[in-house]
Amino acid sequence: MSFLEVSVHGNAITERDVQTGTNRETIRRIRARWVFSAARAPVAEGVVSIRGGRILEVAQRADERGVEDLGNVAILPGFVNAHTHLEFSSLAEPLGEPGIRLPEWIRALMAWRNSEAGLRAENTIQGLEESVCLGTTTLGEIAQTGWPQAAFESVAVGAMVFLELIAPRPENLEMAMEQARRHLQHSHSRWRRGLSPHAPYTVRGELLDYAIALSSVHRVPLAFHLAESREELELLRSGTGPLADFLRELESWDPGVVAPPARPLDYLRRLAAADRVLVVHGNYLDDDEIELLAENCDRMAVVYCPRTHGHFGHPCYPLPRMLAAGVSVALGTDSRASSPDLSMLAEMRAVARKHPSVDPRTVLELATLRGARSLGLDREVGSLEPGKCADLAMVALPDRGAKDPYELLFDSDLPVVATWCRGEPVYQAPAQV
Ligand SMILES: [Zn+2]
Structure with missing residues (x-):
């Protein structure tokens, strides 16, 4: 007493x-x-x-x-922004007109990244500062090698920093694996580590399996862009189409990167072996895929980026269907290359407007508690x-x-x-x- x-x-x-x-x-x-x-x-x-x-x-x-x-x-x-790429935070407005197709948008993105304005640490710092002013206190950030670690250590927000891994060709594999191993050697009280094998069309199967194995051994989460566009589904199905043409033009294409006929379900089955997975976008997931995600909702989540979804003019997001099935869903802004700002409050308001059938309490949870759960941080933050x-x-x-x-x-x-x-x-x- x-x-x-x-x-x-x-x-x-x-x-x-x-x-x-x-x-x-x-x-x-x-x-x-x-x-x-x-x-x-x-x-x-x-x-x-x-x-x-x-x-x-x-x-x-x-x-x-x-x-x-x-x-x-x-x-x-404090809001949990489960998906962003802060390196694009100095963009004044999203790239391209609303309804832009993914290959054209990636072209504009790469041109900007290679310009004088791109790849500067200040862009990421600007994004961190903007996030804090908009009520975000936890970030799921996709970072490039050379990301400004000190900036994440000097701000108050916490972050899960997913290192982006890209290797469409056999000769890119060893370097990407080495980068992944190195990233997992570090962590800090303000940020934790994760890996982001980018997408089915930029990551060879060997690298995806390697990232899944590292996730399982080191107990770190993976973020993987999947079922984002119709062009991606076509590429998985047939190995051809506008996305394959575009990648070939960039000399970033190797037919071995995909094994047609394939579908997002094939990737989800593999990813289920990881410790924790964030499926980024999932705009075109079908019923089988939603079922698999629901069965694994304790370790697999989908990140819905509402205003980015709107920028590309995709058909209505299957949010009510996912929630009803029991899928774990988080919200993200994605980057300022496809969203007007980094406001999670604006994302919640967009969800409330676009999906009036979703209970507003759930809308709040998507940007807080469910976001924290998707990152495995819900014992510490999110409510x-x-x-x-x-x-x-x-x-x-x-x-x-x-x-x-x-x-x-x-x-x-x-x-x-x-x-x-x-x-x-x-x-x-x-x-x-
Ligand atoms: Zn992304």
């Missing part, structure tokens, strides 16, 4: 253990009009209590002592539950009432006004005048 003496200083509470004479860590309490924990129902006039950078409690508290009132905002778990990191996004709410509090979040264009990581403010929007 311990005897605690509680003292209030401004907005903080300090507990002093009378028996030992020692101060316990300060508790910080913040109240908002709504607290969405992503684990339980939203709490009106909820108070989030934080100690040592972790959530102590989320409750509706009558006790006014030491509570900092944030007013008409919502407190949410406001006791013991988890106090990573928070604060969103301004409209001055009206609403029957359903989720309406205030999603039927609105008000922004993120503050971001906290590990219980500390890391972004505060300038005050409105």
